[in-house]
Amino acid sequence: MGDRLLVVGFGPVAVRLVDELLPEVAAGRLRVTVVGAEARPGYNRVLVGEYAVGRTDHEALELVDEPAWRGAGVELILGAPVTWVDRSARVAHLAPGSPVEEVGYDALVLAVGARANVPVLRGINPDPAAVAHLPRGVTVLRTPADGDQLRAVVARRGRVVVLGGGVLGLELALAAHEQGCDVTVVHHRPWLLTRSADRAAGAMLEAVLARAGVHVVADAIAREVVLHEGGDFAGLRLADGQLLAGDLLILACGTTPRTGVAAGAGLRVDRGILVNHDLEADTEGRVFAIGDCAEVLCADPTCTVCPPRRGRGPAGLIGPGWQQAQWLAARIRRELDSDPEPMEPLPSIESDVIRLKAHSVEFAAAGEIDGEPWESPCGRSVALWADAAAGSLAKLVLRDDRLVGFIALGLPRTAAELGLRYGDGAEVPADLSVLLRLDGPDAVDPGSPSPTATLCRCAGVPAEDVTAAIEDGCRSVAEIGAATRAGTGCGGCRPVLQQLLDRDGAVAH
Incomplete structure (x- = not known):
């Protein structure tokens, strides 16, 4: 496999992978380069909501001891999105303006995660690439910078509208309400937590939220983001004409795995980047995908690990991604040791709590x-x-x-x-x-x-x-x-x- 490992993406899963490999890097057995699109090192995105309502600070989000990593020999290239990968030359090309133009590799790990879904609503641009250009007061709450918007509204006990009644949407709604905000949740299905609760539990949860002071509008279709003359968020208009006024709109409409770089490199993609149960995205065993961007799919009907021809889509949970990172790190260490013994297969995680x-x-x-x-x-x-x-x-x-x-x-x-x-x-x-x-x-x-x-x-x-x-x-x-x-x-x-x-x-x- 060689000793040059390139990790594209710098979220919690990428951090776990490199953490597991730090001894090999420090010993000079492995050269690791991490390329991150954001200008800051990897952080715990799961806790951004806690930060946004003032329950934790920037330090609690940090996952990387940057001086220790650089001291061990890890090369970090930040603020540098990868635009395409030339697999024949084993080179990743970075966006113009990046610190370097390209990075070579012997093995490549794609840990690019998922992007927030932006619904098609009048008044905003649903282009995924335009997330950074949403109107003021509209956020997908994925980064600490997004969290700063909610943090400011919480500080003045403002009005918050949450579009999406899944786990993330309800966590944010409850956290903002517990900090004194007036909160309304809009959900497009008849009951909340549609994927995790049945009708009875979802209905009772709605009643619990109502008693707690969170207003829920279920089985509703959002149509338009209404803006003030200055361009700030003013309210969310529903299909029945109802206008829900607020100071901030949180779009909690799920995520979609990032597959663009993989597709551009000729790798197979579906819901995510398709990998086998060894996390290999190519036939040479040089390109891997882990975390929210990876979709495990095995077409071998004799395989005892994966259900034949049935994919295990990205779980959207940090646990399965960490498990993949730990397993892949163990595989890389074995290959560095030229250990011919086969590894235990990556456990199948069909669901989680x-x-x-x-x-x-x-x-x-x-x-x-x-x-x-x-x-x-x-x-x-x-x-x-x-x-x-x-x-x-x-x-x-x-x-x-x-x-x-x-x-x-x-x-x-x-x-x-x-x-x-x-x-x-x-x-x-x-x-x-x-x-x-x-x-x-x-x-x-x-x-x-x-x-x-x-x-x-x-x-x-x-x-x-x-x-x-x-x-x-x-x-x-x-x-x-x-x-x-x-x-x-x-x-x-x-x-x-x-x-x-x-x-x-x-x-x-």
């Missing part, structure tokens, strides 16, 4: 969530409990006494326990009410997670590592993160980490 990270609303879901209690398709059983007055709901989907999917609303400890059992594949208690009572006054501890249960799915941290960190003196979630990486990705596992701290008698958050 989705958590709504908000102070006032607790929601988590994973796996198979369809079906009703009076149905038992394919040997499954469904248990459902709901309390509309309390805004609480739990739905468990079981197969052979094992949890294959769940929804939990308003039940933080139950959600944490279900997340553990879903990830571990452990059997659930014969009396399912034990799980519900975790959030009641007569809380019953169902037992500690097994040592091998994955607590932090982003960083792949098992329970035994977290337990060891607590035994070694960690007394807060932040200290556990510094010691194990747990909780440093999306932050969804932090309630579970705090639960273990509470069991151990450490109460600091």
Whole structure:
């Protein structure tokens, strides 16, 4: 493969890959060049929303110790978008005005992520390349600079309109509301969190948000962004003529993998950049793709790792991307060692736990969530409990006494326990009410997670590592993160980490 590795993209997944390879770079066994389109080093994009509402600062977003990386020998080229790749010459060409015009490579990793979707609305330009030129007061909230717009509105307790009722949209809406803003959420489907909740859970979530003071307009079609005479955002007009006035419009309409550079290089693309289960985008094993831009697709009907001819599209989650980065780094190290032994295949991640990270609303879901209690398709059983007055709901989907999917609303400890059992594949208690009572006054501890249960799915941290960190003196979630990486990705596992701290008698958050 050679010793010149070029990484295109500088998001959290690229950072994890280079972090894993730093010892090889420092030892002179590998030369790594990272090319990033943004002028700053890689940062945790998942936490931009937290920054935007003032709950964290710039330092908390940082992922790269730039002096340490450069000292180890990593070459960083920032503010330099790659325009095209000449695979025959093994050269990546950079945009005019970049510090260099081209970079050669022996192996290429595309970690270019995804771009925010800009809907087709009167009053704005839906061209993806025009995101930086959206009207003042309209943002997709992908960068710290975008976050500064919301930060300014939050500071004066302004009015925020969020277009999109998915996880990101609701997290931002709740965070802004909790900071004192007047918030309206517009969603084009009949119920919120359409991909992660069924109709009952989505409807109850809407009621919970309404009680909390967040206005929701569901099953609505947005038509026009209305601007003041000076060009600033004034309001969002819906198809029925209703005008939702505001100081800021957040477009939380999902993302699309970046495939342009790969397509221009003659690589196959579909929803993302097509790779096999070895993350190879070409037939020579010199070009790889990881993270939100990568779509795993294996056409080999005899393959025992990938479902034949069925792609695993980009998950849009940081955990699967980090896992790909860690696996690819291990492969690169093996090739540097000329190790002929085959590697264990990259594990298949069909789904992951989705958590709504908000102070006032607790929601988590994973796996198979369809079906009703009076149905038992394919040997499954469904248990459902709901309390509309309390805004609480739990739905468990079981197969052979094992949890294959769940929804939990308003039940933080139950959600944490279900997340553990879903990830571990452990059997659930014969009396399912034990799980519900975790959030009641007569809380019953169902037992500690097994040592091998994955607590932090982003960083792949098992329970035994977290337990060891607590035994070694960690007394807060932040200290556990510094010691194990747990909780440093999306932050969804932090309630579970705090639960273990509470069991151990450490109460600091």
